[in-house]
Amino acid sequence: MARSRILVVGAGFAGVECVRRLERKLSPADVEISLVTPFSYQLYLPLLPQVAAGVLTPQSVAVSLRRSAKHRTPIIPGGAIGVDTKAKVCVIRKITDEIVNQPYDHIVLAPGSITRTFDIPGLVEHGRGMKTLAEAAYIRDHVIAQLDLADASHDEAERASRLQFVVVGGGYAGTETAACLQRLTENAVKRYPRLNPEQIKWHLIDIAPKLMPELGDKLGLAALEILRKRGIEVSLGVSVADVGPEKVTLTDGRVLPCRTLIWTAGVAASPLVGTLDAETARGRLVVRPDMTVPNADGVFALGDAAAVPDLAKGDDAVCPPTAQHALRQGRKVADNLIAQLQGRPLERYVHKDLGLVVDLGGKDAVSKPFGIELRGLPAQIVARGYHWSALRTQVAKTRVMTNWLLNAVAGDDFVRTGFQMRSPSTLRDFEHTDAYLTPEQVREHTASLRARA
Incomplete structure (x- = not known):
């Protein structure tokens, strides 16, 4: 047979x-x-x-x-x-x-x-995704490149557009992306003599009235408070109306000088x-x-x-x-x-x-395992413990734990590899x-x- x-x-x-x-x-x-x-x-x-x-x-x-x-x-x-x-x-x-x-x-x-995308003018041409490994590697290079170019520029308008970053999507992926990348730029700007930390602005945009509603009101507000304390401007009930190469127009009429829009608004x-x-x-x-x-x-x-x-x-x-x-x-x-x-x-x-864990970088996190609401270091321990245990192989677990320990001890590095440097690498370039x-x-x-x- x-x-x-x-x-x-x-x-x-x-x-x-x-x-x-x-x-x-x-x-x-x-x-x-x-x-x-x-x-x-x-x-x-x-x-x-x-x-x-x-x-x-x-x-x-x-x-x-x-x-x-x-x-x-x-x-x-x-x-x-x-x-x-x-x-x-x-x-x-x-x-x-x-x-x-x-x-x-x-x-x-x-x-x-x-x-998941919508019929927003310029989105597919100028937006970046965060769904694949190549996109994550590209975004890291792209964000660091904006700091490099802003530091080398004497044009205030160019510098302003390179130092504003917009993340669309207030769910798990968007919130963590904005939080982790904001922390990267906050640490990186100390190495740029011509840049002022106050020039770097991160925006998190979502059409929903609440941030990560699946966490519940209490933890959702806690996450919102953490992001805003770190200088991330969170705009709820707002979406993107138009995306250009050097600006983003929001549905509330605001026009942000911006060369980086990261789209994480669902799948x-x-x-x-x-x-x-x-x-x-x-x-x-x-x-x-x-x-x-x-x-x-x-x-x-x-x-x-x-x-x-x-x-x-x-x-x-x-x-x-x-x-x-x-x-x-x-x-x-x-x-x-x-x-x-x-x-x-x-x-x-x-x-x-069974719940949700959200790692916001450093000691910041909110988690809700089995309905128990946690924030701060306890939430971070739960979040990273969950992710570490879910990895398939001992090799992967060792690599991740080693990376976490090295980052905690030595801090961030700001190396740009040049990945896809001459490619537009927009939303449709990675998912075919x-x-x-x-x-x-x-x-x-x-x-x-x-x-x-």
Whole structure:
């Protein structure tokens, strides 16, 4: 009897957790597991702001898949750009741009998400993202470059635009990004003889009326107070109206001289979702509580790309796109896939959120583990302890801990590597959202495979 072919798309928290569990519980004689991902690492996304600030090296948060797996699962280096659920074929664009058809018996869709943007003039052309490792490394170089150029400039207007920074998005990612980068520039400016610390201005913008509402009013206000004490201007109930190369216009009419806009205002499901010709809810694949896709044999979907019912909350709630849910969904999908192979009933996914940790750099943090509200050093210990324990390998844990200790003892460094120095490196340059096929194109690609069969 032929081995069942299991294809896992995506090497984020959900996909990697699923693969690891399948490897532990299934024999190589029974199944053939493959993983589709452009990179042979799992990105520990929550620590990206610390990479941008130089507290951690990029390698620290890029956890090697070849170290964390049992070396049984081959990695197909590329991205899934279409799925034909009737032919049971996934269309993959390799990193060489070669397009191949990959047949499967069961497929696990965990392609993650992309940066969510809106139809704001100039945003795509001039905004920077914080979703990938390359973007975090680029932003660090870019911010330091603005200090270098401002220090060398004798034009007050140019200097003002280079020393104002705007972060859009008052959620977890935006708040940490603004906090960590503000701390970097605050320490760096001491090394620039021509710059005045008061010239450097950071803005955090969000259309919502509260900062990080998931923390609750008390901790949300505590985080707001920390940011404002550090000189970050937080504007709530405000959004961006227009983005230019040297200025940002806000919806309240203010025009900020600015050459750096970092966009962290939410995420949208991977465009791969649109290639399936399946039902979606707010852009995410509709799935049953057991994470199977209706009317698609052998297809599971989870993580940021799937609208997984949140049975712990009830009603029509769906699970938020967090690492906490993705990890547990990955384990449950693996168990359900095994149950399906063995002819057993599938189980529903139920998990109550355990809380949130927010690292604001230095000794500043707010955390809410198990509903317990913490701030300051205790919150920082909880935040970093959680992230450290969640890292996959001992090598990654050692690198991160060493970086944290070195930063605490020696302080920040302000080295600019020249990464992507001559490239615009804007929002669309790192996520390749134009690579996906339409459902019709997917069927055309898989038709040749069906003809040969």
